[in-house]
Amino acid sequence: MQLTFLGTSAGRPTKTRNVTSIAFCLPEPHCGFWLFDTGEGTQHRLLHGGLKLNKLERIFITHLHGDHLYGLPGLLSSRTYFEGAGPLQIFGPAGLKEYLNVIFQHSGVHLGYELEVIEVSAGEVAADDRFVVEAAELDHRLPCFGYRITERPQQGQLNLGRLAELGVRPGPLYGKLKRGESITLEDGRTISSSHVVGPQLPGRIVTILGDTTPCQNAIVLAKDADLLVHEATFAGGMEEKAAAYGHSTIRQAAEIAAEAGVKRLVVTHFSSRFDDEAVAELVKDARTIFPYTDAAFDYAEFQVKRST
Structure with a gap:
């Protein structure tokens, strides 16, 4: 199980960071993946990252701000041209279905596969024999959701x-x-x-939050997660500015991780004011609160290790 970051910039792209998108690569023997947000240019990032759209099974949109959404129509259209592209589910806030319907209607798009758009509310939003996905609303300027992916316990290994x-x-x-x-x-x-057969293997938990100020639902979704993805748009000391725009500082992200008892924190969604050197300094600051903090960068891969 792995997360691949396809875009890690907030608001607009920079020369080194695209806008938000994360690929959740399913564990073996499955070879598919899910996407969390699809900022403009996501399909280009997929090409460079070696992920093929015919292996994409689900998309989860956190909210309808453009830096998390504008890559979706083009990506869906391009997927038609990938042989073997099966049914696709998209989950997201109210308004997502209308957004896509209007674009498809006026651009004449005809998809070559079955598309199901599910507008979510708090609670369980998806489940299969391997995973359960839950959502809860966060605190942002638009309705915005975070998602908690829980892997079901797995059979032990054969001796x-x-x-x-x-x-x-x-x-x-x-x-x-x-x-x-x-x-x-x-x-x-x-x-x-x-x-x-060895003892049952515990399931892993991954929490991916959309844009948010610190809130109780962020802690609930992240509780005991093996890996938490949290935005870190601003530096510590910029809490007032972060609150005005519905975002968090990196120190606030670290405080959420500590309170929720997560095993690892990966921060993303950095303001374009921060270059890579500045981001490294932000992480040093965050580690004084939560030592197991890492910064994402475009094409970074993070393995989700199983608890022992």
């Missing part, structure tokens, strides 16, 4: 050495054991799954 000792060859029997079933060998021996 391949023990299976070899027992004479169980690789094949369908491995799958049965992995699913918790017992098997009977040709010589009549019965092997229980519990004897050759």
Whole structure:
């Protein structure tokens, strides 16, 4: 499970940072990915990042400000030309469906795949056999959501050495054991799954917040997360300016991470006033509050490690 940052600038792009988009790359054996926000130019970032639109399964939009949204229509249109592009779900605030309908109507776009747009409210917004996604509203100038992705617990690993000792060859029997079933060998021996499969693996939690001032819902969504993505538009000491624009300082992001008990904080959405050297200084400041803080940059990849 990995996050790849496709854009990390706030408001407008810079020469080194595009506007907001994050790819959530699903764990093996799955080869798909989800997108969180689609600022202008996101499809170009995908091309350079090696992610193909026919592997895109879901898009989550935090809010309808342009630096999080303007890349969506072009991306959806281009996806038609990728062979094997299946159904796609888009989640986001009220108004997203109308926004896309108007653009498609007046630009004559015809998509070659099924598109479902779901306008979200607080609570569970998506679930499948691997993940549950919950949303809650944050504190910004427009309705804005944060998303909490919870991986369901996974079956333990097969003990391949023990299976070899027992004479169980690789094949369908491995799958049965992995699913918790017992098997009977040709010589009549019965092997229980519990004897050759390790303990259940805990699920991982990733929280990706949209633009926000510090608020209780940010803490609720981030509680005990393995990785939290939080905006850091302004430097510490600029709290009044941050509040006026509905944003956070990097120190406030670190305080949220500490209060929520997360394992790792990745900050993004930096004002264009900060170059890479300045961002490095911001991170040093944030680490005095929450030591496990890192700054995202375009094309940065962060692995989400499983708790032990």
